[in-house]
Every structure is written in C-alpha cells, then in structure tokens.
Amino acid sequence: MHEKYMAEAIIEANKAAQLGEVPIGAVIVKDDKIISRAHNLRETSQNPITHAEVLAIASASEALNSFRLEDCTLYVTLEPCVMCSGAIVMARIPTVVYGAKDPKGGTVDSLMGLLDEPKFNHRANVISGILETECSTMLKDFFKSLRAKKKEKKNEL
Amino acid sequence: MHEKYMAEAIIEANKAAQLGEVPIGAVIVKDDKIISRAHNLRETSQNPITHAEVLAIASASEALNSFRLEDCTLYVTLEPCVMCSGAIVMARIPTVVYGAKDPKGGTVDSLMGLLDEPKFNHRANVISGILETECSTMLKDFFKSLRAKKKEKKNEL
Numbered sequence: 001m002h003e004k005y006m007a008e009a010i011i012e013a014n015k016a017a018q019l020g021e022v023p024i025g026a027v028i029v030k031d032d033k034i035i036s037r038a039h040n041l042r043e044t045s046q047n048p049i050t051h052a053e054v055l056a057i058a059s060a061s062e063a064l065n066s067f068r069l070e071d072c073t074l075y076v077t078l079e080p081c082v083m084c085s086g087a088i089v090m091a092r093i094p095t096v097v098y099g100a101k102d103p104k105g106g107t108v109d110s111l112m113g114l115l116d117e118p119k120f121n122h123r124a125n126v127i128s129g130i131l132e133t134e135c136s137t138m139l140k141d142f143f144k145s146l147r148a149k150k151k152e153k154k155n156e157l
Numbered sequence: 158m159h160e161k162y163m164a165e166a167i168i169e170a171n172k173a174a175q176l177g178e179v180p181i182g183a184v185i186v187k188d189d190k191i192i193s194r195a196h197n198l199r200e201t202s203q204n205p206i207t208h209a210e211v212l213a214i215a216s217a218s219e220a221l222n223s224f225r226l227e228d229c230t231l232y233v234t235l236e237p238c239v240m241c242s243g244a245i246v247m248a249r250i251p252t253v254v255y256g257a258k259d260p261k262g263g264t265v266d267s268l269m270g271l272l273d274e275p276k277f278n279h280r281a282n283v284i285s286g287i288l289e290t291e292c293s294t295m296l297k298d299f300f301k302s303l304r305a306k307k308k309e310k311k312n313e314l
Contacts, residue, residue, distance in 0.1 A: 048224040048247040049206070049215050058206050067205040082271060083243025086264075090205040090240050104278075107243075111276040114239060119268040121261075 002097050005029050005075045006131040009099070012039040012052065013077045013138055019044050023138045026052040026076040028060040028069065028093075035072070036060035052076060053084035057091050069093045077135040079106030079128070085114040089122045097127045099135025159254050162186050162232045163288045166256070169196040169209065170234045170295055176201050180295045183209040183233040185217040185226065185250075192229070193217035209233060210241035214248050226250045234292040236263030236285070242271040246279045254284045256292025 005027055012025025016039035024040040038055035042048060053076050061067050073095040079102040080088060088096055096115060098108065107114045108126055115124040162184055169182025173196035181197040195212035199205060210233050218224050230252040236259040237245060245253055253272060255265065264271045265283055272281040 042224055045218075046222050046224045047215050047218040048226075048249075049211055049218075049244060051247075054206055058204050061202075061204045061206075065203050067199055067203045069205075081243060081247070082277065083240060083247050086238060086240025086243045087206060090208075090238070092205075120239065 001032075002075070002127060002130045005034070005073070006077070006097065006099055006135070008034060008037065009052075009075045009077050010131065010134055010138065012037050013135070016040045016052070017138070017142055023142050024052045024076070024078045026056040026074060028056050028072050028074050030060075030064070030069075030072045035063045049083070051081065051084050053080055054087050057087050057093070061091065067091065073097060075130075077131075078102050078139065079108050079110060080115075081105045082107045082114065088115060088124055089117075089120050092122045093124055095125045095127070097130055099129070099131050100139065101128065101132075158189075159232070159284060159287045162191070162230070163234070163254065163256055163292070165191060165194065166209075166232045166234050167288065167291055167295065169194050170292070173197045173209070174295070174299055180299050181209045181233065181235045183213040183231060185213050185229050185231050187217075187221070187226075187229045192220045206240070208238065208241050210237055211244050214244050214250070218248065224248065230254060232287075234288075235259050235296065236265050236267060237272075238262045239264045239271065245272060245281055246274075246277050249279045250281055252282045252284070254287055256286070256288050257296065258285065258289075258293075 008027045009025040013023040017023035027037045036056045036059035040052045041050040069091040075097045077099045085107045165184045166182040170180040174180035184194045193213045193216035197209045198207040226248040232254045234256040242264045
C-alpha cells in the first residue's frame with residue numbers, strides 16, 4: 001500500500017522536474033483516498049514556502065476544512081526539512097512516509113528528529129525508505145543534469 | 158527603530174484578535190520600509206500553514222520576486238514556532254526580532270535554538286523582548302477572554 005501512494009508522490013516529483021524544479025513530490029491520503037497532491041514549486045513561485053509538503057498540507061486542509069489533518073498519512077519522496085517537519089507538527093499529521101533520506105537538510109532522521117520530539121505537542125509515526133532507490137535516483141539524475149547544463153554553459157562562454 | 162516596527166506587528170496582531178484568532182502579527186522590513194505585513198489566520202482559514210510569519214514571508218517573496226529574503230528583517234510579536242523558524246531558515250532571513258517568548262512552542266530560544274543551529278545552512282541574528290509587555294499582555298488578554306466566554310457558555314447549558 002505504501003508503495004502505491006509513494007508512486008503517486010513520485011509522479012508529482014516528476015512534474016516538478018519538468019518545470020526545472022528539484023523533483024520532490026507529496027500526496028496526502030485519508031481513508032485510502034488521495035485528498036491532496038503537490039510538488040515542489042520553489043523556483044517557479046520564488047516563494048520559499050512552496051515545498052511539496054506545505055502545498056499538500058494547505059490543499060488537504062482546504063479539502064477537509066480543518067487545520068488538523070487527523071487520520072491522514074503524508075507521503076513524500078524526500079525526508080522533510082525543518083519547515084515541512086514543523087508544518088507536519090502544526091497539522092497534527094499522525095503518519096509520515098518518506099522515500100529517500102536527506103543527509104543535508106532532513107530533520108526527521110538525518111539532522112534531528114523533529115517528528116519524535118517530546119517537547120512538541122505532536123509526534124508522528126514515521127516510515128522511511130519506501131521506493132527509496134526511485135526517489136533518490138530521481139534527485140541524483142536531476143542534479144547531474146543540472147551540473148552538465150552548467151558545464152555546457154560555461155564552455156559556451 | 159525596532160519598537161517602531163514591532164508596533165506595526167502589534168497592529169497586525171490586533172487584526173487577528175478582531176477575527177477571534179490568537180493575536181500574533183508580523184511585518185517584514187527592507188531598507189527601512191515595510192514590504193509585507195500579516196497576521197495569524199489559522200482559525201479563519203482552517204489552514205495550519207497560515208501563521209503570521211509564513212504569510213508575511215510568502216508576501217515579501219512575492220514583493221521581491223525572490224525566495225531569498227536577503228537584507229530583510231522579520232518582526233513578529235511572538236517567538237516563532239518550529240514551522241515558522243523553518244520558514245525563516247528557508248527564506249534565509251538574516252535578522253529576526255520578536256516580542257514575547259513562547260515557552261510552550263517557541264523554537265528560537267524556549268524549546269530549542271533553530272535559528273542558531275550549526276547543522277542548517279542558514280542562521281539568523283535574533284533580537285528578543287522588543288515591546289515584550291505589550292505583545293504578551295495582548296495574548297494573555299485574548300486567552301483570558303476566551304476562557305471567560307467558554308465558562309459563560311458552560312453556565313448557559
């Protein structure tokens with residue numbers, strides 16, 4: 001089941017890649033139905049808030065008309081950053097499933113454990129490593145192609 | 158100077174209170190000019206993302222057409238929570254000025270120090286306690302009146 005929804009998050013991530021955005025995608029599931037889906041839009045929007053998770057949370061809240069996303073599961077291709085971990089806490093999302101770890105910015109397992117923080121009034125169950133290879137390969141390919149493009153541009157000058 | 162802009166953040170917080178929202182307000186200043194202003198809208202929007210800081214950051218990014226809010230100062234009446242601290246990191250805001258401490262949810266000084274975290278790629282200068290009494294009294298009054306209303310309702314039943 002987790003694979004099925006992570007595959008949907010990957011579809012979202014691919015939409016980001018097509019826009020030249022870092023390919024990160026998310027879906028939110030309630031009662032075995034996707035209630036929101038979103039992808040990273042930071043470059044397109046030039047708005048630092050527009051990470052996939054934040055957009056998916058905002059859209060799910062609209063769908064449910066509630067800022068509390070109880071009984072929801074967030075699927076995201078990459079380990080959430082500090083802002084998105086915070087948004088998960090604010091939305092009281094009970095379960096978070098992510099694909100690849102983010103050693104540089106992830107605050108669920110890598111840099112810290114913000115979804116299991118006794119000081120906060122909410123903690124989430126975390127499941128990681130679902131379709132991990134697909135999620136991380138997608139990111140690696142994106143950055144590889146970005147570097148190649150930059151090199152090409154440099155050589156043109 | 159800090160007092161002048163914190164007073165503007167308090168004006169925003171009062172707008173929130175008038176909507177029955179927890180009174181928290183924020184403004185973002187660049188080159189001695191307010192480029193965005195916002196207040197907490199969580200109840201009205203039923204969207205957990207709509208904290209004053211996040212809304213002010215989104216609006217400032219739009220004003221500058223950049224997700225990097227360089228040379229900007231964020232003024233907020235209450236110590237930022239984990240989501241808003243994360244948004245500040247994502248927006249690379251160099252200076253954050255806040256009024257009252259939030260012992261239950263603040264992640265700048267109270268629960269943790271997310272704006273001075275060596276693991277992140279951005280740290281902010283923090284100035285706290287500006288118009289602290291005004292900022293905290295406003296919150297205390299709001300919760301006091303909320304409790305009184307709840308008690309009244311209970312007595313009516």
